[in-house]
Amino acid sequence: MAPRGFTLWFTGLSGAGKSTLSQAVAAELQARGHRVERLDGDEFRQRLSRGLGFSKEDRDENVRRIGFVARLLSRNGAVAIAAAISPYRELRDEVRRDHESRFVEIFVDCPLDVLVKRDPKGLYAKALQGEITNFSGVNDPYEAPTAPEITVHTERESVAVSRDVIVRWLEAQHLI
């Protein structure tokens, strides 16, 4: 029997910990023998979305493309792990609807004021000063999920704790 594929879709603000957490989950699932493919929003923009910017239309198109590839991978038995801000609820729901395999939305929740304080790359500072526009959560919308399968709170949980919350949920759902 070939394994069942599914998609883990990490959504959240810039700096909330989507990439780090998705890497930790990917490592754990790989160690358990799953075929895992990470689709990181930033890398994806270089490989499949060159030329797209950060307008709503371009963001939507980028999310649609990540969703399309996640759908292909997961319906072929892989675990597709997408980590992208994906700020618009409607687009995340569209990607969910298009999936033939299980779609698991994971809200990587971290309060904006914590992100502004951390700000390792100085992006929030620039956005607050208006030097960066279309920055989700500052001068562009971020629509938090209303009914995600899983929510993790990265301002008060370690990466290991958030990872285990996700892994235990997947076990309980018999996905792994």
Add this chain to the structure above:
Amino acid sequence: MAPRGFTLWFTGLSGAGKSTLSQAVAAELQARGHRVERLDGDEFRQRLSRGLGFSKEDRDENVRRIGFVARLLSRNGAVAIAAAISPYRELRDEVRRDHESRFVEIFVDCPLDVLVKRDPKGLYAKALQGEITNFSGVNDPYEAPTAPEITVHTERESVAVSRDVIVRWLEAQHLI
């Protein structure tokens, strides 16, 4: 043991039979229990390459994207079947180099004069009259493979014969 994935890359002029033949091969491999994903050039342009045209630069980017997705699928155990004109040798070779799994180039060969005579969509007529520009083989280059793994001759072989040539080659290589 999870199955080994690989990529079948059909290249050839418009109307040579890439889509039809790739569908026939996909059906046969599916019937044998393989996970198969077809990446059709035309559908791909709508899903992942909206906004790209037919200049060399845009064609290259489109082929790169198909190659990227084929690579992800095949390294996760699926058979990725790409059918796209992919007229430039350098780009096909780049996609081949990027692959971690086996890359099988299939030249769907059909003489231009036969295609011009058939021309069910009237595209060659329009290209010859200059109504369509950047049409591979007429007013845009098509660089035939110099060392494809497989060549099929659709002007004198039935779809079933070409399909069987490919399937037997894959058997001989122990890919299926």
